[in-house]
Amino acid sequence: MTSVELSTPSVGKYTQPTGLFINNEFVKGVEGKSFETINPTTEEVICSVHEATEKDVDIAVAAARKAFEGPWKKETPENRGKLLVNLANLMEKNVDRLAAVESLDNGKAFSIAKGDVGMAAGCLRYYGGWADKIEGKVIDTNTDTFSYTKQEPIGVCGQIIPWNFPLLMWAWKIGPAVATGNTIVLKTAEQTPLSALVAAELIKEAGFPPGVVNIISGFGKIAGAAISSHMGIDKVAFTGSTIVGRQIMKAAAMSNLKKVTLELGGKSPNIIFNDADIDNAISWVNFGIFFNHGQCCCAGSRIYVQSGIYDKFVQQFKARATANKVGDPFAADTFQGPQISQLQYDRIMGYIDEGKKAGATVVTGGERHGNKGYFIQPTIFADVTEDMKIVQEEIFGPVCTISKFETEEEVLHSANDTTYGLAAAVHTQNLNTALRVSNALRAGTIWVNQYNMLHHQVPFGGYKESGIGRELGEAALANYTQTKSVSIRLGDALFG
Numbered sequence: 001m002t003s004v005e006l007s008t009p010s011v012g013k014y015t016q017p018t019g020l021f022i023n024n025e026f027v028k029g030v031e032g033k034s035f036e037t038i039n040p041t042t043e044e045v046i047c048s049v050h051e052a053t054e055k056d057v058d059i060a061v062a063a064a065r066k067a068f069e070g071p072w073k074k075e076t077p078e079n080r081g082k083l084l085v086n087l088a089n090l091m092e093k094n095v096d097r098l099a100a101v102e103s104l105d106n107g108k109a110f111s112i113a114k115g116d117v118g119m120a121a122g123c124l125r126y127y128g129g130w131a132d133k134i135e136g137k138v139i140d141t142n143t144d145t146f147s148y149t150k151q152e153p154i155g156v157c158g159q160i161i162p163w164n165f166p167l168l169m170w171a172w173k174i175g176p177a178v179a180t181g182n183t184i185v186l187k188t189a190e191q192t193p194l195s196a197l198v199a200a201e202l203i204k205e206a207g208f209p210p211g212v213v214n215i216i217s218g219f220g221k222i223a224g225a226a227i228s229s230h231m232g233i234d235k236v237a238f239t240g241s242t243i244v245g246r247q248i249m250k251a252a253a254m255s256n257l258k259k260v261t262l263e264l265g266g267k268s269p270n271i272i273f274n275d276a277d278i279d280n281a282i283s284w285v286n287f288g289i290f291f292n293h294g295q296c297c298c299a300g301s302r303i304y305v306q307s308g309i310y311d312k313f314v315q316q317f318k319a320r321a322t323a324n325k326v327g328d329p330f331a332a333d334t335f336q337g338p339q340i341s342q343l344q345y346d347r348i349m350g351y352i353d354e355g356k357k358a359g360a361t362v363v364t365g366g367e368r369h370g371n372k373g374y375f376i377q378p379t380i381f382a383d384v385t386e387d388m389k390i391v392q393e394e395i396f397g398p399v400c401t402i403s404k405f406e407t408e409e410e411v412l413h414s415a416n417d418t419t420y421g422l423a424a425a426v427h428t429q430n431l432n433t434a435l436r437v438s439n440a441l442r443a444g445t446i447w448v449n450q451y452n453m454l455h456h457q458v459p460f461g462g463y464k465e466s467g468i469g470r471e472l473g474e475a476a477l478a479n480y481t482q483t484k485s486v487s488i489r490l491g492d493a494l495f496g
């Protein structure tokens with residue numbers, strides 16, 4: 001069996017594929033293994049899915065290679081674009097089912113999951129538009145030579161994605177890789193295999209040839225490691241923890257020097273100046289850290305507030321954070337659902353205990369929410385020092401710190417004093433302050449008077465240890481193309 005009947009509160013019964021999606025078919029793993037996926041809201045098993053091991057990665061890579069060398073090579077750019085647009089349309093048509101599966105497996109609110117599906121479709125459609133606009137250059141060196149460049153696909157791409165935005169990360173990876181003519185073996189996170197398999201059905205329905213996009217469920221240490229060290233994979237793209245990012249780079253270096261792009265962690269500063277519109281700023285700061293239960297690589301987890309508004313800000317932010325509705329993802333007014341797993345719950349509670357022990361003040365939260373599911377109260381720490389673990393390390397949960405600052409120079413020093421550099425934000429009504437601070441912050445994305453507003457047209461990625469390469473926008477095409485230079489002799493022989 002490679003499917004199972006499941007039910008969600010929002011769409012009722014549906015058929016959930018559980019196989020490995022290889023060559024447009026759902027198949028069992030060669031070793032016959034499977035693993036369970038847990039509903040983080042109830043801590044109960046949802047179902048089992050088939051597990052890919054090294055041998056299945058080999059099979060998926062062979063399928064992707066055959067497609068790449070075969071019919072896919074002959075596919076016109078225009079048709080590659082059409083396929084992505086078809087897929088985007090099908091995702092929109094199935095938004096309720098996809099979002100329900102996402103909420104079931106990941107725990108995010110159904111209303112927010114619907115937003116994720118919309119953004120995933122938008123991203124795929126955007127890259128569908130790029131497919132027939134990938135162009136080279138003619139380079140004039142001298143009259144005896146005609147030189148031009150072509151942007152060619154890299155080949156078979158391994159893609160390893162995390163559990164915090166299962167469908168959105170799926171789209172971010174598939175869109176630019178398909179637009180540029182590559183084929184794919186994508187491994188989902190072991191915590192959230194389900195929505196990608198439902199979306200895999202749509203890949204077939206959209207008309208993709210077999211083997212172009214293969215989706216496998218499996219564990220990082222087995223299937224993920226097999227991808228990053230595979231001799232038949234030309235490129236690996238990864239989103240997840242910095243520690244695993246390093247392992248992937250090492251595996252790529254030790255195998256075939258496959259190209260590597262990485263989207264890793266962050267500890268992003270969110271800076272509020274005295275002159276900010278305080279009500280707007282609090283709304284964005286709240287969204288910046290508590291959206292997706294704090295499970296965002298770009299979460300605004302270090303909040304710096306200028307001294308003139310500090311006391312007022314802390315008081316108002318506390319009120320705002322406690323008003324966030326925590327609970328059942330399928331309830332209409334839920335903003336924050338459970339953390340993804342027992343392991344993540346334990347890690348986050350460990351950080352909260354560290355903060356308390358280090359002497360930071362709990363402004364609000366700091367405890368479990370309820371007694372079933374991996375829920376944690378929105379938590380704000382004040383009276384922190386820069387050396388505390390809760391200020392230095394990525395917590396990846398609904399936990400932030402607030403620090404008081406006096407001058408721009410001082411806050412810039414603190415904001416940039418991190419090994420990460422994914423995102424940062426500044427809240428001010430002074431245009432000069434906004435631009436000066438944006439220029440001085442060492443991060444790949446800067447938000448002014450907003451937070452967490454990503455758009456598929458705008459590049460996203462990390463400075464420093466937050467990553468290599470850029471996703472989204474035109475920039476992501478570079479992750480999936482290589483430049484070929486062709487030089488043609490027009491003149492006579494140069495050397496007698």
Ligand code: NAI
Pocket residue numbers: 160161162163164187188189190218219220221223224225228239240241242244245247248263264265296297347394395396
């Ligand atoms: P992780 O980095 O272990 O998992 C992400 C993906 O990598 C999953 O698909 C996993 O199966 C795969 N993976 C794990 N080990 C691998 C290996 N050796 N080779 C190849 N692939 C491997 O992240 P995890 O443990 O789920 O979360 C731990 C922390 O990572 C979080 O607390 C957070 O700080 C960070 N994280 C960051 C994300 C981001 O969006 N940048 C997303 C998820 C986690």
Ligand code: MG
Pocket residue numbers: 037038039040104105106191192193
């Ligand atoms: Mg799950």
